[in-house]
Amino acid sequence: MAVRETKPGRPDGWFKLGRRWRKTVLVTHIVSAGAWIGIDVMVAVLVLTGRFGSSDEVRGLAxxxxxxFVVWPMLGAGSLSLITGIILGLGTRWGLVRYWWVAIKLVLNIVLCTLILVALRPGMDEVGAYGRDLVNGAPEPAGISNLFFPPAVSLVTLTLATVLAVAKPWGRIRRTSRARRSAGTGR
Ligand code: HEM
Known part of the structure; x- marks a missing residue:
């Protein structure tokens, strides 16, 4: 079931964002999520150029x-999206784990930021060294591991998070006693 209300209401009990602050944080949230998606697109272009570029020099430079250039800006955008999302959750009636669409985005954001640190970052020195070898005309035959997965997984996940943010599906995680009463269970 889609959640139709979009106005900020009762916050999660911590603090309430005023109208102006809510809009400021929401703009920062959307811009950081958009920047994150943009960096992912750039990663996909660099990975494709590295694999299929017209010469070893072009491939090496990619x-x-x-x-x-990729890991830290990506982690920065992901962290900003997470922090502003948490502020929006706590400071509005959406809560952090009150609605499915927010809770799922929280999990997705944390998982993606963790993957940047534990799966993407450690391989980057090897990728840089391979690129330098390609430019110098002496690439290691072993090459590098498959780099197509990180941007593909991240882009699919961030698109899903955007759809969740806009559609706001599935309603509340736990129904309130008032909602249960009006549904006829009485408990
Ligand atoms: C995973 C990356 C994320 C993306 C791509 C994303 C995207 C968006 C977008 C596009 C909106 C605007 C929706 C609209 O106004 O109709 C939004 C709003 C919102 N997001 Fe996120 N988000 C992400 C992560 C998070 C996280 C981690 C949280 C909190 C745990 C969060 C909480 C919220 C809340 C509460 C709103 C509604 C704010 C309001 O209307 O006052 N988001 N998000």
Missing amino acids: YEALAT
């Missing part, structure tokens, strides 16, 4: 750019 891998070097990937290793140098």
Whole structure:
């Protein structure tokens, strides 16, 4: 069931965001999530160029750019999305674990940020070294592991999170006693 109300109401009990603050944090939240998606698209382009680029030099430069510029901006955008999302959850009636769409986004955001640190970051030195070898014309035959998965998984997950944010499906995680009474269970 879609949740139709979009106005901020009773907050989660911590604090209530005023109208202006809510809008400011919401804009920051949307911009950071959008930046994160944009960085993912850039990663996909660099990975494809690294794999299918027109020459070893182009391919090597793509891998070097990937290793140098991607991880920290991506983690920054992901962390900002997480922090602003948590502020929005706590400061509005949406709560953090009150509605399915918010709770699922919270889990997805934490999982993706963790994957950037534990799965993407450790391989980047190797990717940079391979890129340098390609530019210098002496690539290691072992090459590097498959780099298509990180941007693919991240883009699918962030698209899902955006759909959840806009559609706000499935309603509350636990129904209130008033909702249970009006549904006829009485408990
Ligand atoms: C995973 C990455 C995320 C993406 C792509 C994302 C995307 C969005 C978008 C596009 C909106 C605007 C929806 C609208 O106004 O109709 C939004 C709102 C919201 N997001 Fe996120 N979000 C993410 C993570 C999070 C997290 C981790 C939380 C909190 C745990 C969160 C909590 C919220 C809340 C509460 C709103 C509604 C704010 C309001 O209307 O006052 N989001 N999100």
